[in-house]
Amino acid sequence: MSDTKRLKEQILAISGVNPRKCMKCGKCSGACPAYDEMEYHPHQFVAMVEDGRIDQLLASDSLWMCLSCFACVERCPRQVEPAHLIEGVRLALIRQQNQNHLHAEDIPPKLNDALPQQAIVSAYRKYSK
Amino acid sequence: MQEAMIRRAKELLADGTVNRVLGWQRGEFVYDVTPAVFASPDELDASFVYNDFCGANLSKYLVAESRKEGKVLAFLKPCDTYSLNQLTAEHRVVRENIYAIGLPCEGKADVEALKAAGAAGITGIADGGDTFTVHTLYGDQTVAKADALAERCANCKSKQCVTYDELLGENGAVQNSHRFDMVEQLENMTADERYAFWQGELSRCIRCNACRNACPACTCEKCVFDNPQSGIANTAPADSFEEKLFHIIRAFHVAGRCTDCGECSRVCPQHIPLHLLNRKFIKDINELYGPYQAGADVAARGPLTDFTFEDCEPSVVHERGVN
Amino acid sequence: MKSLLLKDMDRLLAALAENRTLYVPTDGAGGAEYRLYQPGTPLSEALNTNRSAKDFFFPQTENMMRFQMRGKEIRIEEPTRPDEDFVVFGVRACDARSFELLDKVFLSEPVDSYYQNRRAHGVIVTRCCGRPEETCFCTAFGIDPTAPGGDVSTWQDDQRLYLAANTPAGQALLNGVAHLLTDAPETAADDAKAKTRAALANLPIQNLPLDGFGEENLLAIFNDPRWAELSRACLGCGTCTFVCPTCQCYDIKDFDTGHGIQRFRCWDSCMYSEFTRCAHGNPRVSQVERFRQRFMHKLVYFPANNQGDFSCVGCGRCLQKCPVSLNIVKVIKALGGEKA
């Protein structure tokens, strides 16, 4: 099994997402509030993971632009749950690096008022593991 | 009571209302009374008896008797009236040919209970109000009537006659009985304990068919167990499976129709508590489909020939707490 | 005559059980029954067991043979005959007498080899009745409960059990446990016998009118109109038959096990509507006829064929067990009087 394939399976296992359910309607991207900040958009995330173009994804800042607001999860008519997939890619990356970016206690000093609440909650969820 | 019954029977014979009387006949001892048909005042005087041991449910005899010429007078205890209603509902008796006299009942004694209390060689039993004085070959003995009651009477479901053409005495009421206590006790056992219990009980079965033949709900023209064409006919418990098959199927066939008269357990020569099988079905029916008493109402639809859209699923059995 | 202290009873039973399978009457949930001896379990003091002792020689069901089918071929397999020696301890005089009656049926030509085999392996130890009950009427058939018969007879007083062998098999049995027994005079059990005789004298059912059941009255009894009345309450169950020590009718059935046919025989009851059903139907179509058959057999046909021996031993089980209290005593009293 190639590394890419293994990585894809890892991401799918972490996220529980089946990208094949996607019918490429783009509703996720239509709903995404961070769309303009992204190089790759939610529907592309799904396609890229399915295609195995994961390195491209890992190298992109788009990964970190997702606010985990779950609008895409809520709107997706096929229950593909792109946000969960994005989360899976992030975790896969973190695991590759074999460490957390942050410790939970490191987060409070970094907070600022402009950060959306959802992002903070999401950060706690991710980094406190 | 016996005198009143004979008097009334003679009157009804005399005025032509009935041409015979279904009652009990005196036997060798106080307790071995036999259901019998009396056609004349002389016969009544000679051997008609009514005492604490007249436990047999006479309703079943009406299946045959009510199809004969003329009207038959039947003396029925409250239990027997439930059975008569059920038989009427199932068109097994011709109700118009029956003149039913409802009797009050305070429970019938079980001679086995007297024997269990130590009375061996019974030669006579004197009624002492709340007690029996038992004369035996080896001395007298006093037993409280309450201790000599048949199980079904100790857990009496109803002292109310539900169908009759005339009552002797006051009608009783439906009782708040504890008849399901033992069923509940069994339900609360583990499956292994229940299996051990029933294996012990049913293994005694000798397939004498007394339970079936005494049962007022078992009036089939031909029982499946007697019918070689049914594929399950058998006359002996050749394997322990056969005992279970017989008793499960019998209980199932009378489910929703059994009035809980208790004849099956009364007549079992092996003292198998067969009523606990029927009561299980009655309890389940009450709990799952709403209270139902077979025989209480001739017009009622039996629970197994009825349903609601909202009935529970069979998985309710699997979801029960105790295993 | 030998004797044994009652407190040593269990030692005796344990010793008997050492070499052979031992069955003793014990009390249980449904009443007294013969059960496999378990050390320490006391003997039942009940007068009689629910079921009679005939089961040991004529069990309710008994496998006779198997057929195996391979494709379209049929192979027959004989069953293995039980060959273990056993002792039945505590048989009452009535049941002991029933074996003699069954022998007349099964051991006369053609011999029933299944029964014969079980008979050959069984030793019967009888027990004198201490407290006969109101349902007892064995004396009406000439049975003396104080001489209970069997291979070994036993009597009992407050202290001791007395044993006397009646047959070589019985003697061999006692020899095997001789170390537990002490010698006693032949008169040692006389007090026990006297006590029993005194009780017997008070029994309510005695002096039954049996004289009228002679062969010469066969048709008169058969055609007696009172059968209808006597049988009216009969439910047609087989309780009387199945608890009776002398009822000997059986049916042979084939059971398809799915991988062969098991041929077995099982008790049948003349009370059943299917009894002796054959191609043309059933010869006895009503319960009156079935009821009559049972008592005609016991009281008329059997004695006619067996030197006047009635096929009833007066054990009283049918009096106790019939759901509607019909029984042979009522029939005898009604029909047994001297015929014209």
Place this chain on the structure above:
Amino acid sequence: MQVNEKEFKPLIVAFCCNWCSYAGADLSGTNRLNYPANVKIIRVPCSCRVNPMFVLRAFQRGADGVILCGCHPGDCHYTTGNYYTRRRMTLLFSMLDYLGIERDRTRVEWVSAAEGAKFAATMNDFVATVTRLGENKRLEDLRCKKQ
């Protein structure tokens, strides 16, 4: 003797109504959905045709589990058949349970003609459940055991 779960293959008798569940079983075949071969289907017109005698008969003859499949309540081809089945089998199963016979050996499942996947999943699950229970000992007929 220890029953080796891997070796033990329970025999399952499945009574399927002609209109829904038998068609559902066919559909699971059409869709090539696997379930163990020890499930054997008997076609009946309606689940209400199944007599408790048949259920007991199956156990007697060596079945380790018996499952009834019918149309969903309300969808019975004969309008009401499965409503009777529901009551009858509830009571029968309750009685078997009361006698101490493992209640997981019996099941009723509603499977429509469109539910091929459900049929296969149900059979797989039922076989697994009965496999865990092991051989039917409590409702067996020793005469019918293979010798």
Place this chain on the structure above:
Amino acid sequence: MQRIGVFVCWCGSNIAATVDVKQVAETLKSEPGVVFAADYQYMCSEAGQNLIKDAIRDHKLTGVVICSCSPRMHEATFRKTAAAAGLNPYMVEIANIREQCSWIHKDKAVATEKAIILGRAAIAKVHLNAPLTPGESPVTKRALVIGGGIAGIQTALDIAEAGFPVDIVEKQPTIGGKMAQLDKTFPTLDCAACILTPKMVDAAQHENIHIYAYSEVEEVKGFVGNFSVTIRKKARMVDPVKCTGCGLCTEKCPMKKVPNEFNLGMNNRSAIYIPFAQAVPKVATIDPAYCIKMKTGKCGLCSTVCEAGAIDYTQQDELVEEQYGAIVVATGYNPIKLDQFDEFAYAQSPDVITSLEFERLTNAAGPTAGTLLRPSDGKHPHTIVFVQCVGSRCDGGKGKSYCSKICCMYTAKHAMLTREKYPDTDVYVFYIDVRTPGKNFDEFYRRAVEEYGVHYIKGMVGKVAPQADGTLLVQGSDLIENRQLRLNADLVVLAAAIEPDASARPLATKLTASMDTNDFFTEAHPKLRPVESPTAGIFLSGACQGPKDIPETVSQASAAAAKVIGLLVKDKLKGNPCVAHSNEMMCNGCSSCEKVCPYGAITYVDKEFRMPDRTTAIRRVASVNPAVCQGCGACTVACPSGAMDLNGFSNSQIMAEVDAICK
């Protein structure tokens, strides 16, 4: 003893690849009673059938076991084969070794063993089979059509034209259904009313058609050829015979604030109303929920003004019972409720509407008299966004997993008509896929794009947000441009998924017709019997069976009519001989069977019998009407004595199968 022939089908490799068919035939040949066994590639082929026929004749077979595909597939075929060779067709049993064996098992040894066991079970059953002869029942030469939309109307007209009387039951006060609410129809853009209303009038005037408008089916009894249907004629409070449809009452009615369902609540009607001008029957109906007279007892104005004296406030629902030979279901569809789709702000903004509402907004008889105006302020919209697949192809609980089929075309129609009538509007269509199979359909869609300049955007709208200035901010993705679009629209039109009418489920229960999980009626065969329900005598017309456009609905309606006519021309129907029968000697007459019989097929008679004890007795015994019995078997289990048994599925047959399987 039967002489049984066993025929093992390879089904090409469908069976033979997984089951050793030779071994199956060989093994079954040694079963008791089997005198012939063979295998063949395709038993259902002519050669295969000839093999069976020859064997029946040559080996004097009395029973036949076919190990093949499901009996649901070819049981009828092989029964005919047997009959052709002179064997009673009910002496044939099928062992299903394809769907229930070869297709689900991979291991050849396992599948072969199972096939043998299934074969043995069939052999065991055939041993106990008895020749059966079907009974015959007469056919009531009259049809019932439930639903008076275009499907029901077309079916009724076709049946009536063939000379059979037809009744239409329509729950609304008028026939016409959804099509009456439409403005234009694709792909020809002819006016819906212009083509529908003549058909409505035809139906009303046809001598063979009777319309029960404002009526519902209450109860259905009986079976194919002999249905007895109770119809509830709901009280209109207006005598339909006297009413001339002049409409004076509707004008004078003081209660005018009733949401007009015909215009989807976008305007109001009076409490006494005629749904629309061309209603059939053109009879007024009082809406008791709003009528002042009905609610308070005061008013009665309509009664005063009605010159025909047609108003009757005391009218009650009336139940009529009619006999039919066939029933056609044409209950149609409805758009789903969109309340759950918050992202499209349907519940928040009046300017977010469904496509059906759009139809009414562009229809001359609609609330705006045909001028396209925004519901909120009555202004002309300049930017209109159409959103496709709202609730269709939706996997979650909110919508429907299926494609609603008609939305692509009507959206193209709406876009095109808008651009034609109002060239100054910008029209956007957000789509996932554009699905336009059908004659002249794709051309139609391309015209919208190419000639009318409709902006088709591949992508879905993610959010619609009402703005302070009264516009709607539509945010969606343009997947092809890979950008997120934000548009300020004046009107958003949602192509809501369609679902079966809510009345269909309870109706299906009454008809014992099966439905799929989406409440669409199931067809007897998805390809080969698409207009029949599996329940004999019940036929399907239109969208009750699945989403359909008008041409398809009309085709199916005529197809259903053809099937009905095919049934009604028969004088007698051969019944199913697998019916219950009572062994009178064992019957207790207890009525248990009668109580569980869904068809009322069991009656009781007092009969004289010679009893086993040689006496004569009059006994009450059950008697089954074989024409009415459908063979479910409920009675057989209700019967404690086992007197009731079922032909073809007898107690002994089923137990023999159990035994064979458990060997």
